[in-house]
Amino acid sequence: MAAALLTVARYRQLARLIRLFPLPFFVAKWLMLTALISVSVGSASAFFLVSLDWVTSWREANSWVIALLPVGGFLIGLLYHYVGSSVEGGNNLLLDNIHRPATRIRFRMAPLVLAGTLGTHLFGGSAGREGTALQMGGAIADQFTALFRLRPRDRRLVLIAGISAGFGAVFGTPLAGAVFGLEVFLIGRISYEAILPAFGAALGADYVTRWWQVGHTHYHIDTVPPLTPEYAFYAALAGVAFGGCAIVFGKLTHVTSLTFKRWIAFPPLRPLVGGAVVAGFVWVIGTTRYIGLGIPVIVQAFEQPLPPPDFAMKLLFTALTLGAGFKGGEVTPLFFMGATLGNALACWIPLPIALLAGMGFVAVFAGAANTPLACILMALELFGVACGPYVAIACIMAYLCSGHRGIYGSQVVGQSKHLFWGRQQGRKLSDL
Amino acid sequence: MAAALLTVARYRQLARLIRLFPLPFFVAKWLMLTALISVSVGSASAFFLVSLDWVTSWREANSWVIALLPVGGFLIGLLYHYVGSSVEGGNNLLLDNIHRPATRIRFRMAPLVLAGTLGTHLFGGSAGREGTALQMGGAIADQFTALFRLRPRDRRLVLIAGISAGFGAVFGTPLAGAVFGLEVFLIGRISYEAILPAFGAALGADYVTRWWQVGHTHYHIDTVPPLTPEYAFYAALAGVAFGGCAIVFGKLTHVTSLTFKRWIAFPPLRPLVGGAVVAGFVWVIGTTRYIGLGIPVIVQAFEQPLPPPDFAMKLLFTALTLGAGFKGGEVTPLFFMGATLGNALACWIPLPIALLAGMGFVAVFAGAANTPLACILMALELFGVACGPYVAIACIMAYLCSGHRGIYGSQVVGQSKHLFWGRQQGRKLSDL
Structure with a gap:
């Protein structure tokens, strides 16, 4: 009894201490x-x-x-x-x-x-x-x-x-x-x-x-021209394209998933059919370029011009794979799409190819996941500080353009991206 | 009349367009x-x-x-x-x-x-x-x-x-x-x-x-060791010191200002008296090291060991200057205090002197202005990406330690820093 009281007294003392110095x-x-x-x-x-x-x-x-x-x-x-x-x-x-x-x-x-x-x-x-x-x-x-x-x-x-x-x-x-x-x-x-x-x-x-001695891939953006109004305009345009890519990818994955669910009742059969379609596509086009993570292609996108349809192919393959019920997540494919789309944009936009690839790498992800600050920081950590202003413009434009859509249906709208959508505040993306 | 109606119709059309494509x-x-x-x-x-x-x-x-x-x-x-x-x-x-x-x-x-x-x-x-x-x-x-x-x-x-x-x-x-x-x-x-x-x-x-061809000062942190648990612990300790410095500075400026207001009724006389005290101090200690912005000393703090009392002297001079009613702001002096305090901490903390100076540069400011993310980004922009983890630890510790205090009295507590202070949410710092 006495011991129990003593313990209680000690707990009280600790609780008081915590209250005095909570931090x-x-x-x-x-x-x-x-x-x-x-x-x-x-x-x-x-x-x-x-x-x-x-x-x-x-x-x-x-x-x-x-x-x-x-x-x-x-x-x-x-x-x-x-x-x-x-x-x-x-x-x-x-x-x-x-x-x-x-x-x-x-x-x-x-x-x-x-x-x-x-x-x-x-x-x-x-x-x-x-x-x-x-x-x-x-x-x-x-x-x-x-x-x-x-x-x-x-x-x-x-x-x-x-x-x-x-x-x-x-x-x-x-x-x-x-x-x-x-x-x-x-x-x-x-x-x-x-x-x-x-x-x-x-x-x-x-x-x-x-x-554990596990390393990560390095990406290089060699030259970043100083920001000018003209370049800022181009970066914003690219950001719109990246945001559009994020929307299309989200939509397509969603539609694929719904279609599989509607037509195939027994869930394990969905990735079976989806897998057959993906494998068939690989066999038809005769390249393994668009399967897996695709890191080598991402690295290439920073180095040399690539075929413009790359990003669309990856979009298709990933929407099929994930919509059918395979596992892994969307982000590295989004990096792939962004980097190759940025690479393709270099035909029209007078910015260095590596810079555009880096902007796309994070900006498509920013639009799809609605996380612009994390994506800006990611670009600084992966590519260095110089690309900061370009990446910021691209990420924010992609974030604004993608609207209240995204790859995470359980995200809640905390602050609507535009006054007109104010009524959607507090609701889940999947309920909109 | 017809023209007016036409104008109204046009406005309506524009309003409808905006509603359709708000972004x-x-x-x-x-x-x-x-x-x-x-x-x-x-x-x-x-x-x-x-x-x-x-x-x-x-x-x-x-x-x-x-x-x-x-x-x-x-x-x-x-x-x-x-x-x-x-x-x-x-x-x-x-x-x-x-x-x-x-x-x-x-x-x-x-x-x-x-x-x-x-x-x-x-x-x-x-x-x-x-x-x-x-x-x-x-x-x-x-x-x-x-x-x-x-x-x-x-x-x-x-x-x-x-x-x-x-x-x-x-x-x-x-x-x-x-x-x-x-x-x-x-x-x-x-x-x-x-x-x-x-x-x-x-x-x-x-x-x-x-x-307009206006440049900015450059600061260099040459070597940043990879983060280890031991270094993280030291960085957190340094962060506590930076947070403490922010608290003391805020408090002292506030008290100085109140004292001047209590003893000197006619406002223009306050900076007169304050100026006399500051000028007197300069004359007594015989150096102009602690007046003005102090950029040269900040740059030195990244390069060589400085006298430990530097940060305290700057704190005193700035609290006096600003408390008396001079103008300019607190941030560059906070950079000065942080960099020199970090420099002084190098006696006890086994981290490179430039890294500690850089951490202090932003962390004292993070604690005083309650803006940790801006300060982390500032460090990345000024010193490069390598220092990121150290700076993040220091800024967040300083932010947490400084509590609901700061140099901007009109800041409102949006999310209390600790559960125990939850009741202060929604109130201005100056009202606490």
Whole structure:
């Protein structure tokens, strides 16, 4: 009895201390949590990147495997149908939980999305890796919610930290990752509630990934002319094109997904049929240029003129792959589309080809994900500071042009992009 | 009559067109407005920077003029007392008008703050230039509100654009200027309503300033070690010190100002007395190191170890100068304090001296102005991308540590920095 009273007294004393100096406790608590998130998400990302590299090289060396894409799709479909229905919402499930904390994200989201993405890339689907990054990050981070019995308010911050960690680690851009986590769930508004968890987790996870000796691709923009009104006008025009590309991609993926759902009732059959169509296309056009991540083509887009239809082909392949139910995410294909579209625009726009490729790389993504600040930071981290003004113009124009549309249906309109759409504030993109 | 009806019909047609395609009209309108703001604010900033340079060199060559600081102060005091009482609120008046659009900012704010700042620097007060930048920007931009009969909603965006333009042009950091304009009026929250005007005006004004052949100081951070947990810990510690410095400076300026107001009833006498005290100090310590902008010392702080008390001396001189009613702003002195404090911390913290100076440069400002994202972007623009992770840690720690305090009393708490201070949300800093 006495011991219990003593414990209670001690707890009270601690509670009083916390109330007197809330900040040191806040900082200490979140540094501990972000350290845990960093180590686990950073290591998972490192493993993911290494295995993705291995899978991609193996496919490049054994391109007959693409014929098995329908089989791979069927397996991924079966996996999600029988084991993964609770986590099928993917990125949108994470965003929903940031808005309204419901039940804990099940840990299986992480291994499932990892397996699904590796399968998608092994058999030659056209997909990305940010979905995997975010979902592994969110699912792993959310396990700490239960472990430490965190309240719903703290759970939001944990999810944001997980997303920031995943994004920062997979792309090697911690500042952009942190801002992406803060920016992605609400359109047009950032709140700094989670600024410490987001930056802590993104920087930490990036460190852990690098500690595992996992590197990232480098892109080079050699010459950036000083900004003039004329160039600014061209950059804005390019931004409109990038925003348009983001709209078309979002629309096409959505329509593809709806069509598959309408015509094929049994979900695992959808990626089977989709995989057959994609594999058939590859066979018809006779190139593996538009499947997988497409990093080599992205790098080329910074170096030399490429065939203008590249971006449209990638758009088609990715919308088919993802609409059919393959896994991985949209972002690296968006980088591909943006960089090749920028490359193609160099025919009409008198800016260096590498600069246009870099602008497209981030701006199509800014339009599709509605995260302009994260994309500007990403460009600074990947390409250096000189391109900043051009990238800012392109990202903001793409962001404005894409309207209340995007690849994340659970994004909520926090601040409408235009007065005329004010009534849409507070509503989810998928409900508009 | 028929002609009038035709005109009405045409207007209706235009209104319908705008309703159908709101975005192109929105973009066109704001590109036109930001072009006007850019040209006027950018030119004003160029003139200001050139004259500030001239005034500073002249004072350096004729240091006897410091003896006249009380006279200068008295003149500035008289000027504001008899002509400038309507614009004496300065930066806070701008922020108030962003929150609640009231009467138009009078144009005289621009010439008055220009004259006041040049006077302050000519006679050797210790002050900055961002106050001048923001007030010239805001006052010039607001004249277009009347010219085009803009509604209150648009007026807010014009004021934000003016602030972004002034900041971007005076410091040569357009991206940081744009984000500063979006970030400064609300603590802990950004809204993208003004993203196009802010970025447009900041990039435009920076271009115009450079077009006038006005350059900016360059700072160099040669080596940045890769981030490790140990270095991150040290960076966080440094951030706490920078946040503390921001608090002390804010407090001291506030107390000095209150003391002058309590003891000296006639406002023009306050800078007279304050000027006498500052000039006396300069005479006693026998160096002009701590007056003016102090750019040479800031540059030195990136290059070699400096005497540790530097930052404290600058803090004292600036609090006295500004508390007494001189003009110019706090930011360049905050850069000075931060860079020299970082320089001094190199005795205990095993990070390169230039990196610590750069971290302090932006982090003390982040803590005092509650604008961490703008400060991170500023560091990237001024020092390059490599320092990003360190700067982010320092800025966020300084931001969190400084609490609901800062140099702009009219900032409103948009999102409290800690749960425990939640009740302060929605209130002005000066009312807390």
